[in-house]
Amino acid sequence: MTAALLDARLVVDRGAFRLDVPLRVAAGEVVALLGPNGAGKTTALRALAGLQPLTDGHVTLAGTDLDRPARGSWVPTERRPVGVVFQDYLLFPHLTALENVAFGPRRRGADRRAARDTAREWLRRVGLAGHEHRRPRQLSGGQAQRVALARALAVAPSLLLLDEPLAALDARTRLETRAELHRHLAAHPGATLLVTHDPLDALALADRLVIVEGGRVVQEGDAESVTARPRTDYVARLVGLNLYRGRADGDRVRVADGLHLTVADRVTGEAYVAFRPAAVVVHPARPDGSARNAWPATVSGVQRHGDYLRVRLDGPIAVAADVTPAAAAQLHLTPGQEVWAAVKAAETHAYPATG
Known part of the structure; x- marks a missing residue:
């Protein structure tokens, strides 16, 4: 594997549950984190985003420690070069699509005009030119997902985190949006981590799969190796064996x-x-x-x-x-x-x- 842009060992203790997951993602690589409900996928994503402090381990991105408890290192969420697309998108309901996408660049120090120019360009890239002044309630599910993706990418993140990005869509919209998302992820120069329980999303979008059960990695590899040789009942059911x-x-x-x-x-x-x-x-x-x-x-x-x-x-x-x-x-x-x-x-x- 090429040098990792993201090098992490995510250790989080939450009562009786312990997450202990090593993760390495190269620049330009899309890794899917798969697992059943309660496996620790969302906890891992929150730890990478800075929303859940580590108990132990580390999060190192492009050679910089974002979280390393043993050294007292901690970078707040808003200062991390990380973009996040949440399952429910979490768009600001009172802001237009343009203002939602411009929010990140503004928080990173861009002036109002530059932030809006960046937002306008990203809305064009995701096929929403002409929708700049619509608010979230005026958007379809697929359009809202694309605004959320544009908002995450507008800050040029070194790490893009996707939390069940297609789960809220109906079957037809999901198929179309999956193809569109694949195109944008292929063009993203940073590392991408996709958290999902849907094998179709993982197989269609990811270069590599990491399977988590009970807070531990039970199998990882490319789609061909994982589907050919499942090592747990969950993975076997996932691939239909x-x-x-x-x-x-x-x-x-x-x-x-x-x-x-x-x-x-x-x-x-x-x-x-x-x-x-x-x-x-x-x-x-x-x-x-x-x-x-x-x-x-x-x-x-x-x-x-x-x-x-x-x-x-x-x-x-x-x-x-x-x-x-x-x-x-x-x-x-x-x-x-x-x-x-x-x-x-x-x-x-x-x-x-x-x-």
């Missing part, structure tokens, strides 16, 4: 008492086995033949999942299976029903649990 940890001996992995899965990869020792819900076939009785792994299961739930039905199965392992509506009707799938689940070895992917 069934995931199991077990003990491997060649092409067999023991994933539960009495259940060994034959896999396509040869692995020894602690290993993960992953396969897609679409690879799971549900049978009314034990299937014939030896080409499949098969085990008894009980239907625990059925719900629509796109063009398929997502069937939840309990048994020696809990598994998700995607079946067509026609197959579900033929099987008469209902909660509590006893069935058999099967998956071909060729549809599995096994890999070491360490390294």
Whole structure:
């Protein structure tokens, strides 16, 4: 990785919860911080913005310490070269779009005319020329998001922080705004940290993913490596895979008492086995033949999942299976029903649990 513009170790103690997350982001890089609710994503963003003091660790940006408790270093929020786009945008309701965007440059010392010129240029860049005198209540959700982005970028931040920037938008506006946001992030010369729980936003916008659970980093890497080899149940669900940890001996992995899965990869020792819900076939009785792994299961739930039905199965392992509506009707799938689940070895992917 190239030299980091942002070099941080974010340690925050909040009662029984402890955040301890190392972060490095290079100039021009977009890193997505992903995790379930309560993982510590927002706490991390607030610490970088200076809204949450660190208990320990450090925040160093472009070689300057913004927060290092051990040395007593602390830079207030308003003096940090950081731009923030909050989930609800937090535009000033009494100010026009132009005044909202000009606010940052004014706070950084620009005179009124220069700040307005900067704001006008940024509104043009985000496609809002002609909307300068509209107040937030006169803007659509997508327009408000673009004003918030323009306001954050108008101060030429070394670090841009995005807190669930698309969460408040409807599906159609979200798709259009995501593409627009990608264009602006690609042009941003500083470091960018995107905090989100949405895998589509992360995969579409970020160069690298950092997955946080329980205040700790559990996995990181580019999208291809993370999606190919998930290391926790959360990451597996995020990328739509069934995931199991077990003990491997060649092409067999023991994933539960009495259940060994034959896999396509040869692995020894602690290993993960992953396969897609679409690879799971549900049978009314034990299937014939030896080409499949098969085990008894009980239907625990059925719900629509796109063009398929997502069937939840309990048994020696809990598994998700995607079946067509026609197959579900033929099987008469209902909660509590006893069935058999099967998956071909060729549809599995096994890999070491360490390294």
